Amino acid sequence: MANDLPTVRWGIVATGMISSWFVEDLLLPTWPGKRANHIIQSIGSSSLEKGQKFHEKYVLPHLAQNSGVDPKIYPDYASVYNDPDVDVVYIGTPHSFHKQNCIDAISAGKNVLCEKAFTLTQADAKEVTKLAKEKGVFLMEAMWTRFYPLVKELRRLLYEEKAIGRVWRTFADFGLSYDVESLPDNSRLKDLSMGAGTLLDIGIYSLTWGVLTLEENVGKGEHPKILAAQTLQSGVETISSWILNYTDTGRHGILTSTSNVRSANNFARIEGSKGVISIHGPTSSPESFTVKLHDEEGEGKLYTFDKPGRGFYWEADAVAVDLKEGRKENETINWAETERIMGIMDEIRRQGGARFPGDTF
Ligand SMILES: NC(=O)c1ccc[n+]([C@@H]2O[C@H](COP(=O)([O-])OP(=O)(O)OC[C@H]3O[C@@H](n4cnc5c(N)ncnc54)[C@H](OP(=O)(O)O)[C@@H]3O)[C@@H](O)[C@H]2O)c1
Structure with a gap:
């Protein structure tokens, strides 16, 4: 030590x-x-x-x-x-x-x-x-x-270097592949009283990539409007899709999670006026991303980050x-930011239909 x-x-x-x-x-x-x-x-x-x-x-x-x-x-x-x-x-x-x-x-x-x-x-x-x-x-x-060095470098490229120009859209997905209906009833992934469904379990990561890449000052600027849809199987949400609509900047986050289909390795794509950044999975713990400019030949520039263990x-x-x-409080994820993320997930469920016992909406 x-x-x-x-x-x-x-x-x-x-x-x-x-x-x-x-x-x-x-x-x-x-x-x-x-x-x-x-x-x-x-x-x-x-x-x-x-x-x-x-x-x-x-x-x-x-x-x-x-x-x-x-x-x-x-x-x-x-x-x-x-x-x-x-x-x-x-x-x-x-x-x-x-x-x-x-x-x-x-x-x-x-x-x-x-x-x-x-x-x-x-x-x-x-x-x-x-x-x-x-x-x-x-x-x-x-x-x-949020604490990954990869995130820090990604945000530096997006908002200090403006490597892909004006940021317009982020697509991000977190998909796992399991059959929710065949899980035991007391599984936290099936029991609604334990918050079952993909949104709080893995969709929260897609949401996190949305706010981290679309907000220049995360949580301190414009708060997005939400448009959401969900699929329920035996009452448990298995697909969530939602848009973060930033009406001032015009940016969109197109974000998804599911337990029915595993995510592609390139789980996130950030599009700007000059180029695109693809982040390589898993969604919760990526180790690399590629910056590809529209006017550049080839595959683009790969950024990799060393990560012993899990991170x-x-x-x-x-x-x-x-x-x-x-x-x-921590400045990377302070209490207001945690509350805001929970509020967005409340709104996705309010619109999408996934409910937990005790919900008041
Ligand atoms: N950061 C990440 O990447 C990540 C990854 C996976 C999960 N998570 C989060 O971590 C939390 C736990 O997930 P997990 O996958 O570790 O779950 P898990 O393997 O089922 O473990 C949960 C533990 O909680 C305790 N527990 C207390 N009451 C329980 C109950 N009624 N039913 C089941 N377990 C109960 C048990 O430990 P004892 O018997 O020892 O008390 C159990 O082993 C979730 O909120 C999940 O979202 C985060």
């Missing part, structure tokens, strides 16, 4: 897939642009046995190359919230539990990094951010892709730096 960097001690809540990805990344020896050291201080699970299995599989093999600190395993989440050695809690439960998990962690005075989708609705997101403000803790949505360390580093500097 690098001595001159801030060190953050994480409490991990839930031992599902995303928690395993997050933890394995934080235990890597290093990564490009590393800004912090990360210690997995404790792990909370619905059962001690599950927590121990997670520890054995995803933590133990990597400890030697990290701090050597062996985390405590708890048979519940509350013990993580109350662990005095935990600086920040990472929440990796299904979306529908995020609100209560955040409320419990924040009420115990803990800083929180919470997986996307942040909550089920904008109203829920606002409740959580309000509590964080009252309690004076740090809170951030774990929209990890969760960049958002974790951002949290560490914010904590060190005493900030309560």
Whole structure:
């Protein structure tokens, strides 16, 4: 571990897939642009046995190359919230539990990094951010892709260098291929009470690429009008398509998600007056893009970005730096931006027809 960097001690809540990805990344020896050291201080699970299995599989093999600190395993989440050695809690439960998990962690005075989708609705997101403000803790949505160096370079090319001229349209898709009807009823991808459907699970990434590429000052300028349609299968949304309509600049985002068809590798295309940028997938964690000018011969210029593991360390580093500097919100995805994204997804569902129990629209 690098001595001159801030060190953050994480409490991990839930031992599902995303928690395993997050933890394995934080235990890597290093990564490009590393800004912090990360210690997995404790792990909370619905059962001690599950927590121990997670520890054995995803933590133990990597400890030697990290701090050597062996985390405590708890048979519940509350013990993580109350662990005095935990600086920040990472929440990796299904979306529908995020609100209560955040409320419990924040009420115990803990800083929180919470997986996307942040909550089920904008109203829920606002409740959580309000509590964080009252309690004076740090809170951030774990929209990890926003922290990729690739995104920074892409936005520099679009809005500083103006590499493709005037930006007009972005197409972005996130498609996976699974049969929702054959999933078990308690799957988070099928159970409506857990926020099932593609929009909050993967469509949020298409939406993120839309705002990141069409807004010069993300979240601080023009807010788009929304036009949306959805397909439901046995009540679960399996296709979402929507347009972000920026009436001042005239820009359009044509954005989609589905569980019926896997996305093409070139999942996003940004069109400008002088050229086109294609981003190469997966949608949540791309490693390259190509800039092709209209008046240029050949395939265009390829930009590639080195990424050991999966790329969760960049958002974790951002949290560490914010904590060190005493900030309560992160400037890349602040509370207003999280609330805005949830509000757009509310509106897509309001127009498209996908509903969760308890929806008020
Ligand atoms: N950033 C990304 O790239 C990314 C990728 C995938 C998922 N996610 C997000 O991460 C969250 C979790 O997704 P996942 O794929 O990791 O889910 P998962 O594999 O099903 O794991 C979720 C974990 O949450 C806990 N949990 C608590 N109550 C539960 C309940 N009633 N049903 C199921 N699990 C329950 C369980 O852990 P314990 O038993 O240990 O308590 C479970 O293992 C979602 O919000 C998803 O959108 C993000």
